[in-house]
Amino acid sequence: MKKENSAPTMKDVAREAGVALGTVSKVVNGLPVGDSYKTRVEDAIRKLNYQVNSYAQGLKADRTYTVALLIPNTIDPFYASLTHYINTALMKRKYRMLLCATDFDPRQEQEYVRMAQHNRVDGIIGLTYNPELIVDENIPFVAIDRSMGPKIPCVACDNFFGGQLAAEKLADLGCKNVAFLRSGSPLVNEPNKRKAGFETGCLSRGLAYEMKLLNDGDSYEEFERFLSEHISDGKLAFDGIFCVTDRLAYLILHSLRKLHQRVPEDVQLIGFDGIRAFGSIDYHCSTIVQPVPEMAEMCVDLLLRENMMAKPPLVCLPVTYAYGGTTLEPLT
Amino acid sequence: MKKENSAPTMKDVAREAGVALGTVSKVVNGLPVGDSYKTRVEDAIRKLNYQVNSYAQGLKADRTYTVALLIPNTIDPFYASLTHYINTALMKRKYRMLLCATDFDPRQEQEYVRMAQHNRVDGIIGLTYNPELIVDENIPFVAIDRSMGPKIPCVACDNFFGGQLAAEKLADLGCKNVAFLRSGSPLVNEPNKRKAGFETGCLSRGLAYEMKLLNDGDSYEEFERFLSEHISDGKLAFDGIFCVTDRLAYLILHSLRKLHQRVPEDVQLIGFDGIRAFGSIDYHCSTIVQPVPEMAEMCVDLLLRENMMAKPPLVCLPVTYAYGGTTLEPLT
Numbered sequence: 304m305k306k307e308n309s310a311p312t313m314k315d316v317a318r319e320a321g322v323a324l325g326t327v328s329k330v331v332n333g334l335p336v337g338d339s340y341k342t343r344v345e346d347a348i349r350k351l352n353y354q355v356n357s358y359a360q361g362l363k364a365d366r367t368y369t370v371a372l373l374i375p376n377t378i379d380p381f382y383a384s385l386t387h388y389i390n391t392a393l394m395k396r397k398y399r400m401l402l403c404a405t406d407f408d409p410r411q412e413q414e415y416v417r418m419a420q421h422n423r424v425d426g427i428i429g430l431t432y433n434p435e436l437i438v439d440e441n442i443p444f445v446a447i448d449r450s451m452g453p454k455i456p457c458v459a460c461d462n463f464f465g466g467q468l469a470a471e472k473l474a475d476l477g478c479k480n481v482a483f484l485r486s487g488s489p490l491v492n493e494p495n496k497r498k499a500g501f502e503t504g505c506l507s508r509g510l511a512y513e514m515k516l517l518n519d520g521d522s523y524e525e526f527e528r529f530l531s532e533h534i535s536d537g538k539l540a541f542d543g544i545f546c547v548t549d550r551l552a553y554l555i556l557h558s559l560r561k562l563h564q565r566v567p568e569d570v571q572l573i574g575f576d577g578i579r580a581f582g583s584i585d586y587h588c589s590t591i592v593q594p595v596p597e598m599a600e601m602c603v604d605l606l607l608r609e610n611m612m613a614k615p616p617l618v619c620l621p622v623t624y625a626y627g628g629t630t631l632e633p634l635t
Numbered sequence: 636m637k638k639e640n641s642a643p644t645m646k647d648v649a650r651e652a653g654v655a656l657g658t659v660s661k662v663v664n665g666l667p668v669g670d671s672y673k674t675r676v677e678d679a680i681r682k683l684n685y686q687v688n689s690y691a692q693g694l695k696a697d698r699t700y701t702v703a704l705l706i707p708n709t710i711d712p713f714y715a716s717l718t719h720y721i722n723t724a725l726m727k728r729k730y731r732m733l734l735c736a737t738d739f740d741p742r743q744e745q746e747y748v749r750m751a752q753h754n755r756v757d758g759i760i761g762l763t764y765n766p767e768l769i770v771d772e773n774i775p776f777v778a779i780d781r782s783m784g785p786k787i788p789c790v791a792c793d794n795f796f797g798g799q800l801a802a803e804k805l806a807d808l809g810c811k812n813v814a815f816l817r818s819g820s821p822l823v824n825e826p827n828k829r830k831a832g833f834e835t836g837c838l839s840r841g842l843a844y845e846m847k848l849l850n851d852g853d854s855y856e857e858f859e860r861f862l863s864e865h866i867s868d869g870k871l872a873f874d875g876i877f878c879v880t881d882r883l884a885y886l887i888l889h890s891l892r893k894l895h896q897r898v899p900e901d902v903q904l905i906g907f908d909g910i911r912a913f914g915s916i917d918y919h920c921s922t923i924v925q926p927v928p929e930m931a932e933m934c935v936d937l938l939l940r941e942n943m944m945a946k947p948p949l950v951c952l953p954v955t956y957a958y959g960g961t962t963l964e965p966l967t
Contacts, residue, residue: 369733376719378914383715387708390736394743401701402734404722411726550913580912580919581882582710587912 311351319347366425370606371401371415373429379550380578381593382430385447388599389428396607398425409433419444426606432488445606447598449492453616456605458598459493461619465591466497469545469573470504470512472589472624476571476631478543481510482533484526484555485547486517493619494547497575501545513541526551527558539564542571549574552588556629572629586627594620643683652679698757702938703733703747705761711882712910713925714762717779720931721760728939730757741765751776758938764820777938779930781824785948788937790930791825793951797923798829801877801905802836802844804921804956808903808963810875813842814865816858816887817879818849825951826879829907833877845873858883859890871896874903881906884920888961904961918959926952 313331317324320343329336330344347353370393377383386402393400401424405411412431419427419442426443429436429451438444440454450457466483473481483501487494498514505512515529533540539562546552552574559566566572567589577592579585597620605614626633645663649656652675661668662676679685702725709715718734725732733756737743744763751759751774758775761768761783770776772786782789798815805813815833819826830846837844847861865872871894878884884906891898898904899921909924911917929952937946958965 372734377709377715377722378712378719380710380712380715380913383709383712383718383914386715386718386734387710387736390709390734391738394736400734402704402718402722402732404719404726406723550916553912553916578913580885581712581910582715584882584885 311353313353315351316344316347316353319351320344367423368397369399369401369424370603371403371419371424371427373403373405373412373415373427373431375407375430376404377402380582381548381576381595384582384595385430385599388596389602392599392603396603398603398607405431407431407433409435412436416442416444428602428606432490432492434490443606445602447602448494449490450617454611454614455616456614457493457617458602458605459617459619460593460598460622462493462622463496463500463503463619465575465593465622466500466502466545467504467507468500468622468624469497469575469591470501470510471508472573472630473543473545473571474504474508474510476543478510478541478571480541481505481512481543481545482541483512483514483516483545483547484529484551485515486521486523486526486551487519487547489518497547510543523554526555527562530555530558530562534562534564537563539570542569544570544572546572546574546588549576549578549587549590552590552629556588567628567630571631573624574627574629577623577625586625589627589630590625592623592625594622643685645685647683648676648679648685651683652676699755700729701731701733701756702935703735703751703756703759705735705737705744705747705759705763707739707762708736709734712914713908713927716914716927717762717931720928721934724932724935728935730935730939737763739763739765741767744768748774748776760934760938764822764824766822775938777934779934780826781822782949786943786946787948788946789825789949790934790937791949791951792925792930792954794825794954795828795832795835796951797907797925797954798832798834798877799836799839800832800954800956801829801907801923802833802842803840804905804962805875805877805903806836806840806842808875810842810873810903812873813837813844813875813877814873815844815846815848815877815879816861816883817847818853818855818858818883819851819879821850829879842875855886858887859894862887862890862894866894866896869895871902874901876902876904878904878906881908881910881919881922884922884961888920898961899963903963905956906959906961909957918957921959921962922957924955924957926954 313327317327322340326336326340327344330341372389374382374386377386390400403415412433416438418424420439428445430447438451444455446455446457448459517525546555552572556566564570572588574588574590577590578587601618645659649659654672658668658672659676662673704721706714706718709718722732735747744765748770750756752771760777762779776787778787778789780791849857878887884904888898896902904920906920906922909922910919933950
């Protein structure tokens with residue numbers, strides 16, 4: 304019989320139920336077994352007070368050394384870069400990566416979560432804005448950019464400080480009247496903290512600011528209208544603009560040119576993400592750079608960590624400012 | 636006993652050797668079995684003249700519905716886009732994709748080939764310039780951009796015609812003296828046909844042309860020197876330049892600006908690949924566009940095709956020209 308004071312193991316459950324260890328594993332993982340076996344295993348689990356949290360521990364021998372990455376696509380350069388560095392971090396640890404480009408399809412996402420539950424992957428790293436995705440807290444899951452529950456670690460850059468840094472940089476560069484332009488998901492998520500950080504920075508540095516906030520799916524023309532409405536006598540009311548992404552900054556740069564505003568002479572522009580042309584050449588704009596290699600390492604490290612208690616609910620990694628031609632050049 | 640005139644199956648081998656079917660499968664796939672079993676199976680294979688080519692046929696039940704993609708990285712936008720569309724094509728067919736970002740590491744590439752040999756993936760799609768990669772002709776493999784043997788299908792865009800199209804476009808746009816700039820792998824591969832296609836186009840349209848060919852690892856400054864040497868009295872000897880990739884065209888565009896040459900007024904520039912900023916906005920330059928979604932579909936289609944005879948050794952898919960600001964604007 305098992306020793307006093309130690310938690311019951313899967314082996315204890317098998318002995319108590321009078322079934323093979325593999326049968327217990329199947330029941331625990333929701334795989335099909337005969338009804339009578341299922342009842343016996345479930346009764347034994349109740350009797351021994353076998354804890355769900357120790358399942359993962361007991362299943363170590365079943366490792367597939369495979370981790371699934373849920374990501375909308377690999378065409379967007381931020382997603383493509385995350386994919387690359389997560390892949391590299393996994394391969395360094397002799398793990399393989401199943402890539403699931405979801406295009407935000409909730410069925411695809413849920414299917415991969417099911418695979419993890421059935422032990423066909425050891426864990427999931429997921430960047431998903433799908434509020435309906437159901438993740439069992441007992442399967443290893445690390446979320447990127449959106450918290451999915453207190454027991455699921457979330458990795459992001461320090462979005463709040465990134466917003467604050469953008470405001471402080473614009474202040475340092477001489478701006479007085481600034482704007483924040485944002486297009487994105489209306490869900491609560493980490494990138495949405497850029498707005499609050501920017502406001503904090505503006506307030507602390509005495510910058511006057513306005514905001515134009517759009518949701519995914521809203522027409523981009525709303526931004527052009529907003530800018531046009533803030534031009535009088537050919538002069539824009541803002542001398543600095545912070546855009547929620549480099550992608551938006553790129554589009555705004557073109558709109559400003561059409562409106563005969565010179566960047567950076569008339570108005571300085573800062574984006575967010577740190578995207579480079581062709582993945583490695585120039586920044587598209589001056590930008591707050593996300594530490595993608597470090598975020599990838601952290602995701603993999605948290606996912607494969609065996610001690611659940613050592614998994615913090617939110618890890619924010621430091622951002623940096625990079626000059627990319629759309630602000631006044633730093634003095635050298 | 637088995638019928639006359641039909642090829643021996645794995646079942647026949649198992650019966651002849653007096654072992655279980657799974658044992659034959661293991662031997663065929665190089666998995667460990669006891670020495671005496673191995674000898675019996677190998678003897679039976681020889682006696683029945685069981686053909687290696689029918690192994691794949693016999694193993695259908697062992698399908699993993701998993702395909703490995705070998706690709707240098709997902710940071711380069713061409714690779715990132717290929718990865719996305721191959722993933723989409725596989726998911727449409729209920730297959731999953733193991734991503735192996737190799738950074739051209741031959742050990743990683745060979746390891747994934749071994750996985751396929753051991754039936755842990757159903758096949759491999761690979762973009763590799765590694766001349767030492769050994770691929771067993773009996774495992775499903777589709778190569779991208781480099782032929783790896785007569786029995787391994789290779790998918791590419793029509794690189795030769797792409798080069799020719801670039802020359803013809805420059806001629807249509809009024810150029811008389813053109814140059815081809817190339818940096819890449821010295822290996823025989825499909826993209827290297829761009830040069831021969833360009834020469835053919837120049838000859839047929841009576842364009843004078845010069846070439847500057849560098850290999851990966853050569854200093855980019857060689858191109859700047861080449862351009863400088865072809866400037867006299869502030870005027871460049873070329874009125875059109877074809878670059879082997881959009882990435883190179885992007886760099887050359889900046890070099891030409893430093894040399895006070897206006898693009899497209901003084902010199903028109905065409906790249907190759909069809910890369911857009913942020914994966915979906917503007918082309919970085921006027922370009923020959925690779926049909927990436929179609930190439931991805933073709934790779935998956937060829938890989939999963941069961942009839943080996945229907946797998947052509949080389950499939951070239953059609954390219955198109957796209958205006959991207961570095962040539963004279965088309966009349967509309």
